[in-house]
Amino acid sequence: MSSLGSKTIVLITGANTGLGETRWSNLQRKHISSDTFCTAGFEIAKALFARPHSYHIIVGCRGDLTRASNAISKLTQVSPGSASTAEPLSIDIASDESITAAFQQIQGKFGYIDILVNNAGSKREGWNRTYDINVTGTHLFTETFAPLLLAAKAQPPRLLFITSGLSSITEHSGGSSPRCALAPAGWPKPKTMWFPYRVSKSGMNMMAAEWARLLHNDGIKVFNISPGFLNTGLGDNRGTGEWRDKSSMGAIDPTIGAGFCADVIAGMRDEHSWPMKVLRKDTVQPW
Numbered sequence: 001m002s003s004l005g006s007k008t009i010v011l012i013t014g015a016n017t018g019l020g021e022t023r024w025s026n027l028q029r030k031h032i033s034s035d036t037f038c039t040a041g042f043e044i045a046k047a048l049f050a051r052p053h054s055y056h057i058i059v060g061c062r063g064d065l066t067r068a069s070n071a072i073s074k075l076t077q078v079s080p081g082s083a084s085t086a087e088p089l090s091i092d093i094a095s096d097e098s099i100t101a102a103f104q105q106i107q108g109k110f111g112y113i114d115i116l117v118n119n120a121g122s123k124r125e126g127w128n129r130t131y132d133i134n135v136t137g138t139h140l141f142t143e144t145f146a147p148l149l150l151a152a153k154a155q156p157p158r159l160l161f162i163t164s165g166l167s168s169i170t171e172h173s174g175g176s177s178p179r180c181a182l183a184p185a186g187w188p189k190p191k192t193m194w195f196p197y198r199v200s201k202s203g204m205n206m207m208a209a210e211w212a213r214l215l216h217n218d219g220i221k222v223f224n225i226s227p228g229f230l231n232t233g234l235g236d237n238r239g240t241g242e243w244r245d246k247s248s249m250g251a252i253d254p255t256i257g258a259g260f261c262a263d264v265i266a267g268m269r270d271e272h273s274w275p276m277k278v279l280r281k282d283t284v285q286p287w
Contacts, residue, residue: 043258167201170286227257
């Protein structure tokens, strides 16, 4: 097995997205910083690379591993003097075979992980695909990798789920959710962009609460993080790679949410891990 000394091993799913060659070329043509276009996963990795603590980040990637390698190259460019390191991992959490292969690879190489960040998400339309990624796939991935968390060297181990402000049933049913608008009378109803995503993330919240219950007596800190509506690649044109600026919809700089997640990984929010709650940066999100 490989030894990383005192480095904390952090596995982040979906940490590569946003750095494909097509998108990077578009950024160069527009003379706009690529940081604006990165997803929360990459931004979390970037925030950790910028900190003095030494991490080894496993960059989970669905599809071509070149995208993960490109993300790692970008990390080293942004923080050339970082004490942290990174490596790519092929993982599609919608595939049982991919989850098993990823587990066997990490188990064989390291035998443990210290932090697991469930960040992978789906941009495809379709209820089944969205729910499969955000609930079923995330649960099965966590279940598979839980033994490696139990073997963690950095104490306490931490498990993070990345949820959404849209998942709050309390806010949605009360009309205070930012994406809650009554539909006009009649049929058919207008298409609701966030419908499957919102429902799947609400399901993830219960799943996270269950994992907190399951792992509490093992000393694993379990968090359900709502980083805010971030101006990331979620909602971009997947076919063309065209970036869609969502700041006019209220999206914030992804580095803000990433910094919050990095604080959780570093143990700065451990006192809020139990009883389970949905954590926003400055408050608790209603269920």
